[in-house]
Amino acid sequence: MTGAAVIPLPQAGAQAASAAQAHRIAGSVQFQGLGKTYTSSAGEVQALQDIDLEIQPGEIFGIIGRSGAGKSSLLRSINRLEQPTEGRVLVDGEDIAGLGEAGLIRLRRRIGMIFQHFNLLSAKTVRENVALPLRIAGVQQAEAAARVAEVLRLVGLEGKEDTYPSRLSGGQKQRVGIARALVMRPEILLCDEATSALDPETTLSILRLLRDINRRLGLTVVLITHEMSVIREICHRVVVLERGRVAEMGPVWQVFTRPQHAATQALLAPLTRALPEDLSARLHDRAEPGDLQVIELPFAGEAAPDLAVLAPGLRLVQAQVDPIQGHAVGRLVVLAPQGFDPATLSAKARRLGHVAAND
Amino acid sequence: MSPQMIDRLIAAFFDTVLMVSASAGIAVLAGIPLAVFLVTSGPGGFFPAPRLNRVLGAIVNGFRAVPFIVLLVALIPLTRLITGTTIGVWAAVVPLSISATPFFARIAEVSLREVDPGLVEAAQSIGASRWNIVRHVLLPEALPGIIGGFTITVVSMIGASAMAGAVGAGGLGDVAIRYGYQRFDTTVMVAVIVILVALVSLVQGAGDTVVRRLRAR
Structure with missing residues (x-):
């Protein structure tokens, strides 16, 4: 070990x-x-x-x-x-x-463990809660005090040592829980x-x-x-x-x-944002004269999107791209004039429908 | 009231206090381990002993079912065995503590059961032994409830000690029966009642204060 x-x-x-x-x-x-x-x-x-x-x-x-x-x-x-x-x-x-x-x-x-409802002992102060694992493991007092101070600093709870858990906010309680879980290293x-x-x-x-x-x-x-x-x-x-x-x-x-x-x-x-309400309400399948195309440009694991693909005349109406472990994940939604070919944006771009260009 | 009667009342007051405190001490020493055992030895507890749990539970219920005045008489042979006599303060301590222990144990048991199982789980997760869990989690977390229950126990013991007076244990109940009732001395009766009310109020007030302090943490 x-x-x-x-x-x-x-x-x-x-x-x-x-x-x-x-x-x-x-x-x-x-x-x-x-x-x-x-x-x-x-x-x-x-x-x-x-x-x-x-x-x-x-x-x-x-x-x-x-x-x-x-x-x-x-x-x-x-x-x-x-x-x-x-x-x-x-x-x-x-x-x-x-x-x-x-x-x-x-x-x-x-193996340390932290809980949804923190599970701190209400009859013990922050210090006593965090020190409990050391106390029952028989760690000497001087060393225990040093280690309690160390983990409380790590979780950002200096100055709260003598407070009882009922006086702490939820986030502070969880920090005490984390300190208690880490004190045995x-x-x-x-x-x-x-x-x-x-x-x-x-x-x-x-x-x-x-x-x-x-x-x-x-x-x-x-x-x-x-x-x-x-x-x-x-x-x-x-x-x-x-x-x-x-x-x-x-x-x-x-x-x-x-x-x-x-x-x-x-x-x-719940993490995928739907089309904006006013856009989805006006969306229809068949193009009418003067309509704009609604085009979705999905990103699934590529490098961060290069905005140069957005040609002149395109209008960005919705964008959600998050980097997850260095991969871009999300989508852009753009309005394009009739006759614009979605494939010029990316192989994965697809037309969601048409809307009247009345704004 | 004559000076002798005042002396008699003072002596009786201290007899009652002695009877009740000695019995309350025994009830705590015996009742808390009993309560811990009743909680932890049941199904799902961490010292599983379901058969012994049922037996002890039945004994506790049995003692709780017998009225104190009956228990007082029924326990006379045991009292004589332990104290060598059946009259006086110490003879009253035997039935008083035997009746108070199951009562207090049941109240303490309720408080111990109310301790959040999540706290026990958290203690297990940090490598606490079962004994550590009793000592660092169950007892401290249940302490306000246990003290509240102890207050109720002491108050009901003050009442029971007056009954013990009826069989020659001395104390305030004895004075009230012999002088207040049998000799129609209303002043003595009123004095005993006032002293008992004051004593009970004092105990209840002290208990409530301690519980309030503990809960305010």
């Missing part, structure tokens, strides 16, 4: 951090034929079936699916808060099913819908913090969410779960640009 020793202090600089990342080998998770069946009063429910996955050390791996897809069961099987009924989970190559209570406690100290961080209870702005700041932690400390981050925007923001690879099975998996930009499964398309739908 080289993981614990190589984490640099936050002020140690980017160089030391990248060196730590290069040396880090711990933090892999493998699922082999994983299955989970619940027995309830309504009969047997298959929460997970035939999951075969490998999570690489140091990556940010997203698990997405609609509610009830089995995301939570899959995440919780990594630190055995959930006991699978079939298959195996290997952490750093070790099958965790055979661990006794002491072994399980040692495993969990290598884990090699894996599990995030259970960690931003679902936060407003969009706070969500973004927490996601940036997670990405920063992943880069600086080189630890593996496994997160579950039902929001594709979270995946787009920070994940390297994503698996889409549907009814307890893997629907599709791959690098985030690929899943975003070429979604194969209906479940993925449904999850992506």
Whole structure:
């Protein structure tokens, strides 16, 4: 276990951090034929079936699916808060099913976890909450105090040490949760819908913090969410779960640009902007004299679009292009005069219809 | 009231306080472990022992079902075995604590059950042992409710201690029965009632203050 020793202090600089990342080998998770069946009063429910996955050390791996897809069961099987009924989970190559209570406690100290509802102890201050993992692990007081101060600085909570959680905002509570999860210097961080209870702005700041932690400390981050925007923001690879099975998996930009499964398309739908209302209302199939063409120019994984393709006389009416892992994803919508050939823009450009040129 | 009667009242007051505090101490020492066991040994708990859980649950219910005045008489042989006598303050402590423990344990159990299961899960995720979870999560998080329940227990014990007076345990109840009731001394009766009301108000007020402080965090 080289993981614990190589984490640099936050002020140690980017160089030391990248060196730590290069040396880090711990933090892999493998699922082999994983299955989970619940027995309830309504009969047997298959929460997970035939999951075969490998999570690489140091990556940010997203698990997405609609509610009830089995995301939570899959995440919780990594630190055995959930006991699978079939298959195996290997952490750093070790099958965790055979661990006794002491072994399980040692495993969990290598795996931090944060929660949707933060799960902070209300009777303890920020400092006491963050120090608890060290206290129960028997770490000496002086060292514990130094490490608590270090992680609180990392998550930006200096000055809040003696505050009780009820006095903190949602974003601050999650930062305490992250500090508590990091104080044992884990090699894996599990995030259970960690931003679902936060407003969009706070969500973004927490996601940036997670990405920063992943880069600086080189630890593996496994997160579950039902929001594709979270995946787009920070994940390297994503698996889409549907009814307890893997629907599709791959690098985030690929899943975003070429979604194969209906479940993925449904999850992506909220991120795809529809045509502007006034345009779609006036859209018709047959060209009338004096109409303009409405042309869609999609981008799915190319380099950033070169605006030189937009010829004189074209009018840009809608544009949404996001870089995802260095790939441009989105589309432009332009108005063009009759007789303009969409193919001159790009092979993928297509005519959506016509509108009267009355504006 | 004669000076002797005032002395008698003061002595009786301290007898009541002694009886109740000794019994309350025993009820806490026995009731909290009992409550923790009832919560954690049930189905889905982390010290699973369903059979022992059911047996203890039944015993607790049994004691709760018996009226205190009946329990007082029924426990006389046990009281004699433990204290060597059946009269006096210490003889009253035996039935008082035996009756208060299951009562308090049930109230503490409710508070412990109300602790968010997410907190237990979070503690498990940081590598807490089951004992650590009891000590650092369940008990501190349930503390306001446990203290509120303890206040209720003490108040009902003050009432029960007056009944113990009827079988020769001494204390304020004994004075009220012997002088106030049997000798028709209304002044003594009123004095005992005033002292009891003041005592109960004091206990309830102190308990409420502590709970309010804890909840304000």
